[in-house]
Amino acid sequence: MLVLPFPYTLILMKILLKSLGFVFANLPECVMNALCRSVGWLIYIFPTRRINVAFSNVYHCFPGMSRNERKKIVLESCCRMVEMALFVISSPYIPKERLKENVSISEEVLEELKKNYKNPRPTVLMIPHFAMMETITMFPMLVDIPIPPTGVFYRPFDNKALEDWIKESRERCGVELVSRKGGVLGAINFLKKNGILAVLFDQNAGGSGAVSLFFDRVCSTSELPGIFVERQNADCAVFYARRIGFWRSKIFCQRLDCKTIEDVTIAGNDWLEEKLKTDEIARYDWLWLHRRWRINHENSRQLSIPKAKSILEYTLKKKNLREVPRKTSIYITAPDSLSDCISLMPILRQIRKSRFDAAITLICDYKFTEILSLIGMGEAFDFVISAPSRNRGMFSRILFYRNLKEHYPDIHLVLSDCIQADCEAFALAANRTFSIQTSRRRLFMDGVYKPDAAQSGEHISLEFEKFARSFGMKGEISYLPFKNDALSLKKSETVKVAVVCGGAGEHAWSAGNWSKLISILNEQLPDAKFLVYGNGDDTRTAFEIAKITEDADIKNCASLGGADIVRGICACDIVVGADSPLLHVANALGVKTAALYGNANPIRRGMVFDADKVEIQPQNCPPQGGADVNKIRPEDAARDILKLLLKL
Numbered sequence: 001m002l003v004l005p006f007p008y009t010l011i012l013m014k015i016l017l018k019s020l021g022f023v024f025a026n027l028p029e030c031v032m033n034a035l036c037r038s039v040g041w042l043i044y045i046f047p048t049r050r051i052n053v054a055f056s057n058v059y060h061c062f063p064g065m066s067r068n069e070r071k072k073i074v075l076e077s078c079c080r081m082v083e084m085a086l087f088v089i090s091s092p093y094i095p096k097e098r099l100k101e102n103v104s105i106s107e108e109v110l111e112e113l114k115k116n117y118k119n120p121r122p123t124v125l126m127i128p129h130f131a132m133m134e135t136i137t138m139f140p141m142l143v144d145i146p147i148p149p150t151g152v153f154y155r156p157f158d159n160k161a162l163e164d165w166i167k168e169s170r171e172r173c174g175v176e177l178v179s180r181k182g183g184v185l186g187a188i189n190f191l192k193k194n195g196i197l198a199v200l201f202d203q204n205a206g207g208s209g210a211v212s213l214f215f216d217r218v219c220s221t222s223e224l225p226g227i228f229v230e231r232q233n234a235d236c237a238v239f240y241a242r243r244i245g246f247w248r249s250k251i252f253c254q255r256l257d258c259k260t261i262e263d264v265t266i267a268g269n270d271w272l273e274e275k276l277k278t279d280e281i282a283r284y285d286w287l288w289l290h291r292r293w294r295i296n297h298e299n300s301r302q303l304s305i306p307k308a309k310s311i312l313e314y315t316l317k318k319k320n321l322r323e324v325p326r327k328t329s330i331y332i333t334a335p336d337s338l339s340d341c342i343s344l345m346p347i348l349r350q351i352r353k354s355r356f357d358a359a360i361t362l363i364c365d366y367k368f369t370e371i372l373s374l375i376g377m378g379e380a381f382d383f384v385i386s387a388p389s390r391n392r393g394m395f396s397r398i399l400f401y402r403n404l405k406e407h408y409p410d411i412h413l414v415l416s417d418c419i420q421a422d423c424e425a426f427a428l429a430a431n432r433t434f435s436i437q438t439s440r441r442r443l444f445m446d447g448v449y450k451p452d453a454a455q456s457g458e459h460i461s462l463e464f465e466k467f468a469r470s471f472g473m474k475g476e477i478s479y480l481p482f483k484n485d486a487l488s489l490k491k492s493e494t495v496k497v498a499v500v501c502g503g504a505g506e507h508a509w510s511a512g513n514w515s516k517l518i519s520i521l522n523e524q525l526p527d528a529k530f531l532v533y534g535n536g537d538d539t540r541t542a543f544e545i546a547k548i549t550e551d552a553d554i555k556n557c558a559s560l561g562g563a564d565i566v567r568g569i570c571a572c573d574i575v576v577g578a579d580s581p582l583l584h585v586a587n588a589l590g591v592k593t594a595a596l597y598g599n600a601n602p603i604r605r606g607m608v609f610d611a612d613k614v615e616i617q618p619q620n621c622p623p624q625g626g627a628d629v630n631k632i633r634p635e636d637a638a639r640d641i642l643k644l645l646l647k648l
Helices: 008-025 029-045 049-062 067-093 096-102 107-118 133-142 160-170 180-192 224-232 260-276 278-285 313-319 337-356 367-376 394-407 419-428 452-458 460-469 509-523 536-548 562-570 581-588 633-646
Strands: 103-105 123-127 150-154 176-179 196-200 210-216 217-221 235-245 246-256 329-334 360-365 382-389 411-414 431-435 447-451 498-499 527-535 552-556 574-578 594-598 613-617
Touching: 008 067, 008 160, 029 049, 049 067, 049 313, 067 133, 067 160, 067 278, 096 103, 096 133, 103 133, 107 246, 123 224, 123 260, 123 360, 133 235, 133 246, 150 180, 160 176, 160 574, 176 180, 180 196, 180 224, 196 224, 210 260, 210 313, 217 260, 224 235, 224 260, 235 260, 246 260, 260 313, 260 574, 313 552, 329 337, 329 419, 329 527, 337 360, 337 367, 337 394, 337 460, 337 581, 360 367, 367 382, 367 562, 367 581, 382 394, 394 419, 419 431, 419 527, 431 460, 447 460, 452 460, 498 509, 498 581, 509 527, 509 536, 509 633, 527 536, 527 562, 536 552, 562 581, 574 581, 574 633, 581 594, 613 633
Parallel strands: 103 246, 123 196, 123 235, 150 176, 150 196, 329 360, 329 411, 360 382, 411 431, 431 447, 498 527, 498 574, 527 552, 574 594, 594 613
Antiparallel strands: 210 217, 235 246
């Protein structure tokens, strides 16, 4: 296979572009219009990430708009993007007489040019990314009065052949291309001659831009227009081409009364936002397929906001906002167990602080929704969604995530580790999807965090923290318990002890041990009231406890709602039980907790919050567990429980 050297490839590309441009310029207009709409329609129907970005942009800007109207905007944007691309190729071969017929100047622009002619001033024109913006380079040939030197600030090509063709085609109507290679000084020297300088102002400027707001969403906006205006005390105006037909436009302008970098940047965004809200043609003209709100290009910075060039505080003051609106959306597929979900909560709380512009939506098993809402709503996350249980089959879960796709999440964090979770992430199709990779390769992810072998000996919350930090989370994690005003932690004069039996299995304590423990506690706390939480497997244990004390109140968890259980344990002075999710719930809400561990590993799966707690293991048991829980002597457990309960 013959492979041409790189320079020859570019020369061939230039020849191809010239040939296509000549052909397109001489084809009937109706044929070109049909070609643009056909290609645009193909781009629209092909399921690419770029189309998903367009729908996401429109959805976040106009959340109340109907689905059909959003489809119309995206389709028109695709068609006009193709129209713009073919016009760029064809315009060098379109006669100037035909261009003068197709492109016109508004009265406002003519008046401003006349004022400038009488009183020359350096002027910066801010060019929005509309479909027919290339026609702006033709305005010098459309006016009869003399105009000052007019330039366009642009990024040159490295290849000389392509660069010469670009300059030749764009400068044929009287504008001068001012290369970015000359830096800001080259453009400022142009303005010193009282010239007119056109600059594309972009909402996806990356690290070189200023962090501000656009449609109340954090974006990175180019500061170049503001820099030129401030340094040269130049006049400033938005200069835009309004499409009035195929390859036809009318050029308008609107003066902006601002002189500082910050004011110019904010005013440009505000003007464009208002234009897109109120002008349907402008809405179709804007190129929605670009990632307008991508403030961080690297995966390693997605969970934080850049601070280097932030003008957010100034923007909030100008807009009379108290805080940055949470318009970015982060979805979290929660772990599969309730205890792991609770261990994740401190990390979610910090992610919410690190991405203070984002609303956190937690997707969890429907059985956990009520409990997690009571613990962390408004502090660890903003919304919680009940997902169908995975036991009901893959199809129902995939369909559920496919429906969630209509909300167009920006970031999706997958904390569940199974192939089904990968498929769910594919169905949700967020702009960025990240997960933890353990023993197998994760599918359909934009980035994965791979913990090393040593981390398997750490608490699961530390693994979640390192996962979040690998994708940019900033700040120190707080493990203070959550405070929920809806839950009363006021204790009565009578000591209340919640007993969580723990069901059946190797982690469960025997009924005999429980009975003896309660007997000891009942003797030491004669006025105590015991609330026994359990299910069908705990019937015998509950019966034995009830025989010991008349104050035992048997609570069947199967018949109680999650809110009732949480309120019940929050009203207690201490929760005692074998390793159980309810212990993690109590710990997360600041209730004193005593946990009995045998085979379970408290180092990996223990209670994570900084509330009063004690973890009780059998004598000579390794710290990571592995012994029979029934080797815990009730006398030893009672001693530790009383010590914690009576702690001053």
